[in-house]
Amino acid sequence: MSDTILSVRDLTKKFGAFTAVDRISFDVARGEIFGFLGANGAGKTTAMRMLCGLSYPTSGSGTVAGFDIMRQGERIKRHIGYMSQRFSLYDDLTVRENIRLYGGIYGLTRREIARRTVELLDRLDFRSEIDTLVGSLPLGWKQKLAFLVATLHRPEIVFLDEPTGGVDPLTRRQFWELIYESAAGGTTVFVTTHYMDEAEYCSRVSIMVDGRIRALGAPADLKKEFAAASMDEVFRLLAREAKRTE
Amino acid sequence: MGEFLSFVRKETLHILRDSRTMLVVLLAPVIQLLLFGFAISTEVNNVRVAVVAPHRSESVRQAVERVAANPYFTFEGYISQQEIDRTLRAGRADAVAVFAADFDRKVDALSRGESSEAILQLIFDASNTTLATAGSTYLQSIILGDLQGSMPMPDTRLLYNPQMKSAYNFVPGIMGLIFILICAMMTSVSIVREKETGTMEVLLVSPVRPIRIIFAKMVPYFTLSCLNLLTILLLARYVLDVPLAGNVVALVALSLLYLILSLALGLFFSTITNKQSTALLISAMLLMMPVIMFSGMIFPIENLPVVLRAISCVVPTRWYIEAVRKLMIEGLPFVSVIRETAILAAMTVALIGVALRKFNDKLE
Amino acid sequence: MRTLFVLLDKEVRQFFRNPFLPRMVVLFPLLVMLVIPWITTFDVRHIGVAVVDHDRSEVTARLITKIGASDYFSLFDVVDDYTSALRHLEAGEVDAILEIPSGFGRGLELGTPERVTISANGVNAVKGSAGMQYLIRVVTQTCSELQAERGIPSLADAVVVQNRYNPTLEYRNFMLPALMIMLLIMICGFLPALNLVGEKEAGTIEQINVTPVSRFTFTLAKLIPFWLVGFVVLTIAMLLAWAVYGLTPAGTIGAIALAAALFVLTMSGIGVVIANYSVNMQQTMFMMYFFVMVFVLMSGLITPVESMPEWAEWITRFLPPRYFIDIMRAVYLKGTTIAELGWNYGALALSAVIFDLWAALSYRKQA
Numbered sequence: 001m002s003d004t005i006l007s008v009r010d011l012t013k014k015f016g017a018f019t020a021v022d023r024i025s026f027d028v029a030r031g032e033i034f035g036f037l038g039a040n041g042a043g044k045t046t047a048m049r050m051l052c053g054l055s056y057p058t059s060g061s062g063t064v065a066g067f068d069i070m071r072q073g074e075r076i077k078r079h080i081g082y083m084s085q086r087f088s089l090y091d092d093l094t095v096r097e098n099i100r101l102y103g104g105i106y107g108l109t110r111r112e113i114a115r116r117t118v119e120l121l122d123r124l125d126f127r128s129e130i131d132t133l134v135g136s137l138p139l140g141w142k143q144k145l146a147f148l149v150a151t152l153h154r155p156e157i158v159f160l161d162e163p164t165g166g167v168d169p170l171t172r173r174q175f176w177e178l179i180y181e182s183a184a185g186g187t188t189v190f191v192t193t194h195y196m197d198e199a200e201y202c203s204r205v206s207i208m209v210d211g212r213i214r215a216l217g218a219p220a221d222l223k224k225e226f227a228a229a230s231m232d233e234v235f236r237l238l239a240r241e242a243k244r245t246e
Numbered sequence: 247m248g249e250f251l252s253f254v255r256k257e258t259l260h261i262l263r264d265s266r267t268m269l270v271v272l273l274a275p276v277i278q279l280l281l282f283g284f285a286i287s288t289e290v291n292n293v294r295v296a297v298v299a300p301h302r303s304e305s306v307r308q309a310v311e312r313v314a315a316n317p318y319f320t321f322e323g324y325i326s327q328q329e330i331d332r333t334l335r336a337g338r339a340d341a342v343a344v345f346a347a348d349f350d351r352k353v354d355a356l357s358r359g360e361s362s363e364a365i366l367q368l369i370f371d372a373s374n375t376t377l378a379t380a381g382s383t384y385l386q387s388i389i390l391g392d393l394q395g396s397m398p399m400p401d402t403r404l405l406y407n408p409q410m411k412s413a414y415n416f417v418p419g420i421m422g423l424i425f426i427l428i429c430a431m432m433t434s435v436s437i438v439r440e441k442e443t444g445t446m447e448v449l450l451v452s453p454v455r456p457i458r459i460i461f462a463k464m465v466p467y468f469t470l471s472c473l474n475l476l477t478i479l480l481l482a483r484y485v486l487d488v489p490l491a492g493n494v495v496a497l498v499a500l501s502l503l504y505l506i507l508s509l510a511l512g513l514f515f516s517t518i519t520n521k522q523s524t525a526l527l528i529s530a531m532l533l534m535m536p537v538i539m540f541s542g543m544i545f546p547i548e549n550l551p552v553v554l555r556a557i558s559c560v561v562p563t564r565w566y567i568e569a570v571r572k573l574m575i576e577g578l579p580f581v582s583v584i585r586e587t588a589i590l591a592a593m594t595v596a597l598i599g600v601a602l603r604k605f606n607d608k609l610e
Numbered sequence: 611m612r613t614l615f616v617l618l619d620k621e622v623r624q625f626f627r628n629p630f631l632p633r634m635v636v637l638f639p640l641l642v643m644l645v646i647p648w649i650t651t652f653d654v655r656h657i658g659v660a661v662v663d664h665d666r667s668e669v670t671a672r673l674i675t676k677i678g679a680s681d682y683f684s685l686f687d688v689v690d691d692y693t694s695a696l697r698h699l700e701a702g703e704v705d706a707i708l709e710i711p712s713g714f715g716r717g718l719e720l721g722t723p724e725r726v727t728i729s730a731n732g733v734n735a736v737k738g739s740a741g742m743q744y745l746i747r748v749v750t751q752t753c754s755e756l757q758a759e760r761g762i763p764s765l766a767d768a769v770v771v772q773n774r775y776n777p778t779l780e781y782r783n784f785m786l787p788a789l790m791i792m793l794l795i796m797i798c799g800f801l802p803a804l805n806l807v808g809e810k811e812a813g814t815i816e817q818i819n820v821t822p823v824s825r826f827t828f829t830l831a832k833l834i835p836f837w838l839v840g841f842v843v844l845t846i847a848m849l850l851a852w853a854v855y856g857l858t859p860a861g862t863i864g865a866i867a868l869a870a871a872l873f874v875l876t877m878s879g880i881g882v883v884i885a886n887y888s889v890n891m892q893q894t895m896f897m898m899y900f901f902v903m904v905f906v907l908m909s910g911l912i913t914p915v916e917s918m919p920e921w922a923e924w925i926t927r928f929l930p931p932r933y934f935i936d937i938m939r940a941v942y943l944k945g946t947t948i949a950e951l952g953w954n955y956g957a958l959a960l961s962a963v964i965f966d967l968w969a970a971l972s973y974r975k976q977a
Contacts, residue, residue: 264890264892264893266888266889266893267890267892267893267896270893270896270897270900271896274896274899274900277900278900278903278904281904281907281908281922281925282907282908284918284919284922285907285908285918285919285922285925286907286908286912286913286918287913287914287917287918288739288913288914288917289739289917290914290916290917291916291917292916292917331774332950334774334775334944335940335944335945335946335950336940336946336950336951337936337940337946337951352768356768359761362767362768363768364768364769364770365768365769366768366769366770367769367770367771367772368769368770368771368772369772369774370771370772370773370774371774371775371944372773372774372775372776372777372779373775373776373783373784373939373940373942373943373944374784374914374939375776375779375780375781375783375784376781376784376914377914378773378776378779379743379779380739380743382771382773383743383746383747383750386769386771387750390769400725400726400727400728400745400746400749401725401726401727401728402727402728402729402730402742402746403727403728403729403730415732423903427899427903428896428899431892431895431896431899435891435892435895436892439891439892519630521630522808522811522891523630523804523805523808523891524630526800526804526891526892526895527630527634527800527804530800530895530898530899530902531638531796531797531800531902532634532638534796534899534902534903534906535642535646535792535796538906538907538912539646539649539650540649544912544913545649545650545651546654546737548654548655548656548737549651549654549655549656550648550649551648554645554648554649557645576700
């Protein structure tokens with residue numbers, strides 16, 4: 001088993017004349033919490049969608065969990081988890097039904113699903129809500145549930161697209177605890193965020209500006225490199241260069 | 247007024263950006279009018295006739311030739327007595343004419359009053375009722391031709407629509423059908439979509455009064471519908487050759503009223519549901535049935551049982567079609583459609599009233 | 611296989627949790643089958659008639675009495691000239707004019723009757739042509755009665771007309787199978803389309819797209835529930851046709867079920883194809899609306915395909931409901947067998963294969 005779970009070289013995505021992602025290259029090591037930062041419109045989500053096999057790269061190459069993103073998109077999907085920016089569990093199914101659905105899709109046995117459901121809900125202190133329709137849960141709970149569902153099948157790497165958007169600070173903390181637990185359990189975490197305090201929790205971060213990666217390294221190293229007191233400052237220094245807006 | 251216009255601008259942009267929907271909205275009526283205008287016809291023609299004739303005498307052969315030469319009938323060939331049922335069941339013919347054996351002799355005996363034996367049997371596939379009803383008298387008179395003692399076929403003509411061109415008859419119906427469905431779908435879905443995505447709340451907290459927001463939504467759709475009206479009238483006149491015999495101004499005014507009514511109907515639907523899918527099912531699927539069936543477009547209303555006739559009165563399309571027939575085809579003056587216009591106007595006011603009331607209730 | 615069951619379980623739960631759909635699936639066919647058959651009739655009554663009598667003989671008097679007595683007509687007036695009759699027609703007071711030439715009565719007695727002229731208002735085509743048909747019939751019948759009374763042999767009496775398969779000429783029997791098809795077109799077309807595009811709008815489809823579910827499995831899970839719904843709808847409709855209108859299929863249930871299965875597969879496939887190519891519900895719905903209207907009005911469900919111009923008839927060959935309606939009417943009323951309708955079944959099977967494959971292939975997990 002190699003130490004690199006994700007590796008891309010010159011990955012590019014164009015929409016007509018617009019280059020959303022412009023020749024980015026980087027590696028992610030197994031077990032890392034990799035922060036994928038950038039302002040709105042910098043190309044984070046587009047890049048992530050290519051890594052998850054939701055969108056074809058225009059050019060470049062890369063592997064995720066040992067599979068080629070150009071040709072083996074469907075194979076990659078067995079080994080990854082994904083939580084999109086938009087909440088995307090079924091509102092009209094209950095908590096239990098959603099878990100059962102995704103467990104079934106990933107080929108977990110009935111017993112396994114039942115066991116993990118209990119385990120998950122205990123972790124969230126959620127057991128009383130097992131038969132509640134997901135649509136009626138508060139947003140923070142929905143997000144945590146979505147994360148747990150994305151990691152239900154113990155993927156090698158999980159992609160989180162702005163998982164804490166719009167939730168309160170307390171829930172954000174709890175959310176990051178879940179992320180740490182997963183990482184400790186061996187799952188690599190690839191996360192985009194707007195919150196620079198969250199960037200400090202990552203093992204390494206990259207910062208995208210106008211479709212390119214402008215900085216890459218551990219938060220402490222980046223702060224040193226840019227002579228900044230916080231990640232927030234680093235980010236602002238770089239974001240100022242941005243030409244394009246949303 | 248300024249903010250009203252900015253809402254109108256926003257709605258217009260929504261519509262213009264979704265170019266595919268716009269294409270369908272503008273093109274569908276054109277294609278449908280042409281397709282249905284030329285194709286829908288209740289007239290029976292092309293009745294396929296097979297013949298059983300044990301003796302093919304000269305007079306039998308002449309009778310069959312008359313059938314074959316008639317534009318309403320197609321001669322499908324001779325079959326045997328045993329094949330009748332199979333031919334009809336498999337749909338290879340619509341009718342079978344069975345000539346009696348010794349046809350000539352029996353006709354002779356009959357005309358001399360010496361016998362009353364049957365000379366001809368016409369077996370129709372009556373699963374197609376219209377065809378069997380319309381075909382039997384006609385086929386009979388053609389086969390018997392001018393044999394001594396037969397009744398000559400009456401001369402028939404349809405006034406106002408001399409060749410019975412179906413376009414004339416169905417254009418008012420198709421207009422009524424297309425306008426109401428498209429308008430109701432457009433407004434109901436655009437309002438419910440804003441409810442679903444939550445943007446309606448954003449609009450409602452703005453200082454603009456809700457009624458203005460609603461009207462601002464309807465303005466661009468009304469404009470689109472006017473474009474549709476224009477293309478349909480031009481097509482009807484110049485492609486389908488509908489005479490537009492009457493007062494064109496009155497026809498346009500009446501159609502505009504009907505468009506507003508249809509938009510208001512969509513508005514009403516949008517107040518009874520919060521889900522786009524439900525709004526669409528109501529305004530496309532559930533509405534389509536009564537509008538096709540209950541409007542007199544195809545099936546005449548006068549002969550419905552009283553209860554159903556009463557129900558048909560609440561279908562706006564019924565009144566619109568009646569009025570358009572008078573204005574467009576019969577060329578009657580505007581006074582003759584005052585009743586229909588009044589009913590449509592009353593319906594419009596009632597729909598807008600109820601819809602706004604429900605809309606405001608929801609806010610509180 | 612397991613994945614399919616898991617997805618089906620989800621679809622079924624979502625269907626029953628929708629506050630509107632299950633009720634609609636039961637109530638819509640109920641409403642359509644109970645109400646619409648009473649409307650769909652070309653059986654027109656009380657047709658206003660004006661008679662222009664140039665003959666004023668005993669024969670025409672008899673004819674006029676007949677018309678006056680019939681339930682089909684309401685005799686408005688007997689006049690001397692065509693112009694005044696035409697004025698009545700223009701004012702909407704009468705729908706048809708019967709003009710009898712002078713010498714008509716004498717001709718009849720000599721066995722060489724002259725032609726009468728019937729003019730009808732063609733603006734309302736149904737009423738106009740029905741009025742014409744009825745007038746032709748009443749004139750013919752009355753004349754042969756009169757001839758018989760006078761001992762003149764009439765050929766018309768020696769003709770036997772048999773209306774096979776529907777002896778009472780019940781128009782409803784012709785329309786009921788068409789209504790069943792309309793229900794299937796709408797329900798099995800609109801519902802899967804809306805369901806799929808609904809997932810696109812809600813974003814839930816993305817979560818599915820990052821899983822290893824194959825597009826065939828996913829598409830199948832979207833189609834199967836609506837096949838079942840289709841059969842529920844058809845069953846309700848057929849039971850009502852039997853209980854309310856006493857119409858049962860003359861052919862086998864199997865022949866109907868096979869055709870319905872193929873048709874339902876086709877319709878739901880079309881729904882999914884359209885949803886796959888659109889980005890929001892509005893697009894899907896407008897496209898579906900367009901095709902549903904064409905299917906309902908052009909496939910011969912209401913008006914005969916045979917009376918269309920040649921180019922239009924050619925178009926109908928590409929409309930799957932056209933083949934289904936031929937099968938339904940033949941099996942329901944004539945008891946035709948699958949073998950006799952082989953061509954129609956073949957066409958339906960082909961369209962089912964095409965649209966379902968297209969549905970699966972046009973579904974893109976990756977953009």
